[in-house]
Amino acid sequence: MKDTTTYQITCPFCGATKLVVESNTPWYKTDAVLWSDGRVEYSDWCEPAKIQQCPSCKHFFVLPCMNERKKVLVHCDDTGNLxxxxxxxxxxxxxxxxxxxxxxxxxxxxxxxxxxxxxxxxxxxxxxxxxxxxxxxxLLDYYRKETPNYSFITFELLRLLGYEDEYRKLLADMTFENYHQWRCERYKKRGVDYVPDEEISRLQYSRCVKDYSDALLLPLKPYVKS
Ligand SMILES: [Zn+2]
Known part of the structure; x- marks a missing residue:
């Protein structure tokens, strides 16, 4: 049986409630695979969908943040995926x-x-x-509002849309210094009091450079990230 928690969420339009399920173990501590579009897949892991539909008024809403969800002791298998x-x-x-x-x-x-x-x-x-x-x-226009944006989602959108020149330019601009500075500023913008460790940044940087360079040779479909 999966190790999960059931949450009750409330529709912001009509106040109706629904139940959604989430795994207690974070995905990166399982054998889950991460796809290049950000999708995580693993049979023993689940999380509520980011977009939920109210069972009563049928309006759509973004999954409420953790402190707006109520833990309930009821079994549930539904993630609300649409x-x-x-x-x-x-x-x-x-x-x-x-x-x-x-x-x-x-x-x-x-x-x-x-x-x-x-x-x-x-x-x-x-x-x-x-x-x-x-x-x-x-989505690409949305992510482009942040310049530079070295997230894997930006690279993948550029690749799948066929913007190879822009992809190569972004990759060439992504020196270690730029990459590390971008990571530090990301945390600052989110209000997170954390300065990324330079050694960890260096390891991630090498992995990203290899991953993004290799991806140029792959078919134009999302791929499983290493
Ligand atoms: Zn509703």
Whole structure:
């Protein structure tokens, strides 16, 4: 049996409640795999979806933060994951707020990628392909607001959208000094009182350079990160 906690969350529109499940062990302490679009997969691990739909009023909302969730002693298997068609509706509904729109679009991107992972490009319905391309472009524009942005998501969006020149330029600009400074500033911007250790940054940096260079040779599908 999975080691999980059940949380009760509340719809911000009508106050209805729903239950969602989360693994007690963080994913990086399991044998989970991390995909290049940020999706984590492991059969014995789960977390609530970032975008939830209210069971009563059917509105979409972003998963409330930890201190707004209530632990309950009831068994639950539901993460609240939504199919692509529902996420497309969530994107429209949450478009007024950039951060909420980003959450719904990132979730839709990962769902699309998982759904069509083993499907050749030409067999994917044109409507979904077009949706995915404009969705990735929106996400890239969102991440580009932070300059530079050396996150693996930015690299992967550039790669999958075919912006190879910009990808190579970003990779060339990513010297160790720039990378370490970017990591330090990220924590500062989030208000986290933590200065990344330079040695750990160095190890991560070498891994990123190898990973991002190797990725240029891969097919234009998300890949499992090393
Ligand atoms: Zn509701």
């Amino acid at each position: 199919p692509l068609e529902s996420l497309k509706k969530a994107i429209v509904e949450l478009s007024g707020n950039d951060d909420e729109a980003m959450c719904s679009r990132a979730e839709a991107w990962q769902t699309y990628n998982a759904m069509y992972r083993d499907v050749p490009e030409e067999d994917i319905p044109a409507e979904d392909r077009e949706f995915n391309r404009s969705n990735m472009q929106w």
